[in-house]
Amino acid sequence: MNICAHPALAQALEAELRGGPIPFKRFMALSLYHAEGGYYCQPSPRVGQGGDFKTSPHQSPWFGRMLARQAEEIWSAMGRPASFCVYEFGPGEGWLAHDLLEEIEATCPDTLSGALEYVLIEQSASASDRIRERLSRWMKEAPALPGARLEAPGNFNLPGQFDGLVIAHEYLDALPVHILVQTGEGLAERHVELRDGKLSMCEGPLSDEKLGDWLIDLGIELETGQTAEVCPAAMEWTESVSRNLRLGGALLFDYGFSSRVLYHPSRREGTIRGYRDHALIDDPLENPGETDLTAHVDFTAILRTAEAGGLTLAGFTDQTHFLLGAGISETIEKSGGSGTKAAGERRGAMGLLDPGGLGGAIKVMLLTRGLGDAVFPAFSMKPGDRESLATLRG
Numbered sequence: 139m140n141i142c143a144h145p146a147l148a149q150a151l152e153a154e155l156r157g158g159p160i161p162f163k164r165f166m167a168l169s170l171y172h173a174e175g176g177y178y179c180q181p182s183p184r185v186g187q188g189g190d191f192k193t194s195p196h197q198s199p200w201f202g203r204m205l206a207r208q209a210e211e212i213w214s215a216m217g218r219p220a221s222f223c224v225y226e227f228g229p230g231e232g233w234l235a236h237d238l239l240e241e242i243e244a245t246c247p248d249t250l251s252g253a254l255e256y257v258l259i260e261q262s263a264s265a266s267d268r269i270r271e272r273l274s275r276w277m278k279e280a281p282a283l284p285g286a287r288l289e290a291p292g293n294f295n296l297p298g299q300f301d302g303l304v305i306a307h308e309y310l311d312a313l314p315v316h317i318l319v320q321t322g323e324g325l326a327e328r329h330v331e332l333r334d335g336k337l338s339m340c341e342g343p344l345s346d347e348k349l350g351d352w353l354i355d356l357g358i359e360l361e362t363g364q365t366a367e368v369c370p371a372a373m374e375w376t377e378s379v380s381r382n383l384r385l386g387g388a389l390l391f392d393y394g395f396s397s398r399v400l401y402h403p404s405r406r407e408g409t410i411r412g413y414r415d416h417a418l419i420d421d422p423l424e425n426p427g428e429t430d431l432t433a434h435v436d437f438t439a440i441l442r443t444a445e446a447g448g449l450t451l452a453g454f455t456d457q458t459h460f461l462l463g464a465g466i467s468e469t470i471e472k473s474g475g476s477g478t479k480a481a482g483e484r485r486g487a488m489g490l491l492d493p494g495g496l497g498g499a500i501k502v503m504l505l506t507r508g509l510g511d512a513v514f515p516a517f518s519m520k521p522g523d524r525e526s527l528a529t530l531r532g
């Protein structure tokens with residue numbers, strides 16, 4: 139039996155499947171995050187050039203540079219405190235942090251630069267090694283400002299009552315999800331089993347009884363045969379941010395929709411997808427450990443959880459409109475860079491803005507606490523997906 143290429147992952151999967159079907163969520167957790175054979179834990183970089191897919195920080199340094207401006211605005215709205223912590227969850231290769239820190243050093247040398255500490259919380263040990271190298275100049279032992287440090291999620295909790303900014307860039311869509319399916323007899327859950335030596339999906343009872351109320355609470359009714367992914371881990375993360383953020387904001391970038399759009403009957407098979415070699419893989423069970431697995435984010439559920447924890451919605455749009463509102467065109471023009479490198483970076487920025495690509499697909503949400511009526515121009519334009527905006531609160 140050879141269910142995947144990596145022996146340690148194959149062994150772990152087989153050991154669990156021997157006891158019977160496992161919830162898809164458990165399969166996804168092992169496939170992506172098994173310490174040796176998980177997709178994100180193997181030695182080679184998964185994102186960017188030579189990886190399986192490209193995210194915005196890999197597309198152009200203008201992404202991190204524009205986020206530096208956003209961080210500066212939030213810091214200003216907070217009253218420019220002497221200490222400002224940015225927590226980035228799931229930083230991957232660390233390019234966003236690199237470009238943001240470089241920009242803050244260059245544009246705010248005597249102000250935010252001296253207040254900023256950047257904390258990266260990354261699950262993958264191999265990606266963490268590359269981050270350490272990439273950000274070495276900000277990770278010096280003697281406290282350097284801006285400073286940066288790495289944390290492993292197992293040992294890390296957001297500090298209670300912190301002031302600062304949380305960034306989650308394509309983090310929530312990589313958290314393991316349950317797949318629910320509406321059957322004639324009620325709601326069931328997709329499990330993974332071994333059938334004739336091959337990985338296969340089957341339907342079984344809900345692995346957690348709370349899942350039964352998940353869609354009801356959102357006012358969603360699935361059609362018979364329709365599937366839907368739900369992600370309790372994303373809500374736990376949002377709860378933790380809401381519980382601990384005293385003053386500041388959380389900036390979320392991800393593929394996703396409002397609940398109503400996400401769970402519309404036209405999306406009968408849900409949004410769980412695999413990616414390998416820059417190609418979409420329809421069967422999420424194919425080549426575990428070699429295939430990225432991702433599911434779109436339910437921004438209604440995130441917003442409800444955040445508001446229940448006392449956070450305020452300060453903005454919701456898509457990446458194209460976020461970057462245009464933040465002034466990317468004027469900023470690039472003013473930067474006046476010339477030569478091949480600057481031209482390549484500018485071309486990359488077009489990819490960030492493309493409404494048919496990353497620009498339109500990635501939604502941006504800003505949640506804040508204690509920032510009064512601060513206005514953030516990056517959120518002055520509506521997303522192309524007007525329906526998700528109109529139904530964001532259900």
Ligand SMILES: C[S@@+](CC[C@H](N)C(=O)[O-])C[C@H]1O[C@@H](n2cnc3c(N)ncnc32)[C@H](O)[C@@H]1O
Binds near residue numbers: 178230231262265
């Ligand atoms: C889709 S990648 C995005 C990487 C990066 N943010 C980017 O946009 O290029 C998701 C990242 O989240 C990390 N990750 C997943 N679960 C995590 C957790 N619980 N804590 C910290 N990092 C996690 C993965 O290892 C991976 O590096």
